Amino acid sequence: MVIEGSTGWPPPRSSSAAERDQAALSTSFERRRRIAPRCGSRPSWCTSRRVSSASPAPKSSRPERAQLRVGIPKALSVWSTHQFWVGFLHALGVDERNIVFSSDTSEEQFRTYGKGRGTVEACYAVKCVSGHYGELIFGQRKKIHVLLHPMFLTLPSFLRGHVAETFACTRDMAAAENIKAGFLREKDVFAENGIAYCNPLVSLGEPQLVAKQLYESMQKALALDWDEVQPAVDAGFRALRRFNDSMRTASRKTLEWCAQNSRPCVMVLARPYHMDPGVGHEIESELQSKGYPVIWAQYFPLDDDLLQWLFGEEIRRGEIKSPLDIAGVWVSSYSSSTNEIVWGAKVAARARELAALVRSHATASTS
Numbered sequence: 001m002v003i004e005g006s007t008g009w010p011p012p013r014s015s016s017a018a019e020r021d022q023a024a025l026s027t028s029f030e031r032r033r034r035i036a037p038r039c040g041s042r043p044s045w046c047t048s049r050r051v052s053s054a055s056p057a058p059k060s061s062r063p064e065r066a067q068l069r070v071g072i073p074k075a076l077s078v079w080s081t082h083q084f085w086v087g088f089l090h091a092l093g094v095d096e097r098n099i100v101f102s103s104d105t106s107e108e109q110f111r112t113y114g115k116g117r118g119t120v121e122a123c124y125a126v127k128c129v130s131g132h133y134g135e136l137i138f139g140q141r142k143k144i145h146v147l148l149h150p151m152f153l154t155l156p157s158f159l160r161g162h163v164a165e166t167f168a169c170t171r172d173m174a175a176a177e178n179i180k181a182g183f184l185r186e187k188d189v190f191a192e193n194g195i196a197y198c199n200p201l202v203s204l205g206e207p208q209l210v211a212k213q214l215y216e217s218m219q220k221a222l223a224l225d226w227d228e229v230q231p232a233v234d235a236g237f238r239a240l241r242r243f244n245d246s247m248r249t250a251s252r253k254t255l256e257w258c259a260q261n262s263r264p265c266v267m268v269l270a271r272p273y274h275m276d277p278g279v280g281h282e283i284e285s286e287l288q289s290k291g292y293p294v295i296w297a298q299y300f301p302l303d304d305d306l307l308q309w310l311f312g313e314e315i316r317r318g319e320i321k322s323p324l325d326i327a328g329v330w331v332s333s334y335s336s337s338t339n340e341i342v343w344g345a346k347v348a349a350r351a352r353e354l355a356a357l358v359r360s361h362a363t364a365s366t367s
């Protein structure tokens, strides 16, 4: 794996790795179904702000919005979209200090806050969300007013337009409804704690739909005015893009450092929430502590020189349409994170300087 004679990135092209594609793929296609969005109980502090899509909301009071504390469980696809929510809420006037993410998943978190709230669920990553809800409801020094847990229908993948779809996993999408049930079993824990529960169904992969989806599902909890939603959605996407770009810049620097120092680089092929130490078991941190630089496939740099170095010959031969085309190895390209893992495997198969670390479902799921 040591890079010989490399002075920068991309290093000289290796032509022997393409056959490894198929063997590197060990993912599955998730079937999807739609879940109707719901906004749950409404706390007393916003009862005077009842609005409907038919009658636009009154102008919201910025000072009041700024005082709102919004809790978001740091779980599942929130790991790859958090900056959208920060940008969106901040543009609506919520103070960034009042956007509260739960802490990393841990056994202690589940024992303290999630025990007894479990519902029927086979996926470990989803089960853990009970602990995140409990921490946001019971574990804050300053209480939250809104618990926001988006139900993602599609995700804003960099592969969108090159694949069939970018759906989220159905279990991820349904997690909000599932976990919520554990907090409604005996009584409405949200209402009891003065918390508005919001689980908007949102298609972040289709930006043109997002303002309508979020307005309809969050207007009561945030007292939204329709006119302010689209600019806030745009701000959310800008924030997400900025964050993703900065991550790709950091990945490129890591790759360049590895090339200049003849060091191998580990690229993790996993779903974004494997970054959560309680779900991903810190395997990549262990590798880092042994001196191996680590990057994630989702944040592999998308610079043209790199993509041409990796895929240019196949494009010229007419085998693929673009560097982001995975149709040759993954026809059922509907699942966003599966697609990205498959693409990462293609990259790793072509760059002998990268060692791919595949994190499978079995690592994160009891199913």
Ligand code: SF4
Binding pocket: 076, 123, 124, 125, 126, 169, 170, 171, 172, 271, 361, 364, 365
């Ligand atoms: S671990 Fe698997 S089943 Fe669970 S949410 Fe992720 S993709 Fe879906």
